[in-house]
Each structure stands twice: as C-alpha cells, then as structure tokens.
Amino acid sequence: MLKELRLTPLWRHRVKDPVNILAKTPGSSVTKEEDRGSHILRSDWVQLEENVVGCISCSLFQDRTKTVFGAGDKNADWLFIGDVPSTEEDTQGEPFIGSSGKLLDNMLEAVSLKRGDNIYIANIVKCRPPGDRNPDNSEVQQCDPFLIRQIELIKPKLIIVLGEIAAQNLLGTSATIDSLRGSLHEYSSIPLIVTYHPAYLLQIQSDKEKVWQDLCFARNIMQNELKDS
Numbered sequence: 001m002l003k004e005l006r007l008t009p010l011w012r013h014r015v016k017d018p019v020n021i022l023a024k025t026p027g028s029s030v031t032k033e034e035d036r037g038s039h040i041l042r043s044d045w046v047q048l049e050e051n052v053v054g055c056i057s058c059s060l061f062q063d064r065t066k067t068v069f070g071a072g073d074k075n076a077d078w079l080f081i082g083d084v085p086s087t088e089e090d091t092q093g094e095p096f097i098g099s100s101g102k103l104l105d106n107m108l109e110a111v112s113l114k115r116g117d118n119i120y121i122a123n124i125v126k127c128r129p130p131g132d133r134n135p136d137n138s139e140v141q142q143c144d145p146f147l148i149r150q151i152e153l154i155k156p157k158l159i160i161v162l163g164e165i166a167a168q169n170l171l172g173t174s175a176t177i178d179s180l181r182g183s184l185h186e187y188s189s190i191p192l193i194v195t196y197h198p199a200y201l202l203q204i205q206s207d208k209e210k211v212w213q214d215l216c217f218a219r220n221i222m223q224n225e226l227k228d229s
Contacts, residue, residue: 066093070122079156163197
C-alpha cells in the first residue's frame, strides 16, 4: 500500500559537522567560532538555554524581544521543528503559539498526540527575523549548534519538519516541500518526515488533507520504530 501511495522510504543522510559549520581561519588551529560551537555542543540543558538567551552571534539579537529556545518533553520520541519565531512567539518566548499554535495543537490531537506529552517543539532559528522575513544562511548557521545539541539531548525517534525553509536547511537541499513530502528522510540517523507549516495552512486550508496524510504516515513510522526498539 505504501508503495502504491509513493510513501516508500527515501533516505537522505545528512550529519552536520560543527567543524564545517564553524570554519577555521587560515593559519589558526582553532577559531573563536569553533570554540563557541564546541562549547555549545558540550552543553547540558541549562547551559544550552543560557547560551541561546545570551547569544549575540548574528544581527537578529538587535531586534528580538525574547529568544525562543523550544518547549516540551526533553525526553520526547517526537520532535517537531519549524523555521523561525513569529511576532507572538518573539513576545512570549514560546514556540508555536497564537493561531499557528492552535492549529498545530489540532493537528497533534488528530493523531492522538498532545503538546508537551512525549513531544518537543523547536525552530531552526531562535530569534525572529525583522519583518518576519526568511532567515539568511549565516543566521541559520549561527543557530545550527543550538539545534544540533537539542537533537542530541532529546534523542527523538522521529523528527517532523514543519515547512519548506526548515526542511531545506535540515536536509541540505533546495527541493520544494511538495517533492519532499510523502517520503521518509533521515537526519543524523533519525527518521525525518516533512509536512506543511501551520502558518501556511492558515492561508491554504485546502492542503490540510495532505497534512493529515503526512501525520498518519508519521504515526505508522513511529509504530514501526517502537516495535523494533
């Protein structure tokens, strides 16, 4: 059935190496950026959140109200990753609140999931870009070690990526979300599924049925993961 629906696994392996993210300066053995990345990747939860709150490594800190670290069960099997904080999230410091958050909660409820219960939610970028623009590559790279460490600490069994921007960055591709949906990918040996961002669904409600398909696919993958564990 999965084959007929074109839902058979399409594995894409991408492990982000902090040495590549935080490159060395010619003639030096270790750069300040590499020191920063290494420090972040050794952090526990408390240290990691402190690093995010105090981060001034890119210009986004100048306009933020609050950083948006992430929230939920730190031992979750399910990890949901979006792109950037919204205006409401920037104000309150919490991911996926407001209209998008309510829709995400409804999406979770549709497959018998609940925010905070075996679920962690984060974004690839921890500060809201001015004017709600898309983050640029340098901004994403500065936040990469934070997300890498969150994933290492959580050790999720499945990652659900919400939206094209987050999907392209995590998978290292320029492919469209429509071509990434419906297939099983991989991030650092963790199964990964791509679906639409709730903010997009508020604009294009006709695609909610596709998200239902994606979440059912995710639920089936998770059931298989739990059987094998």
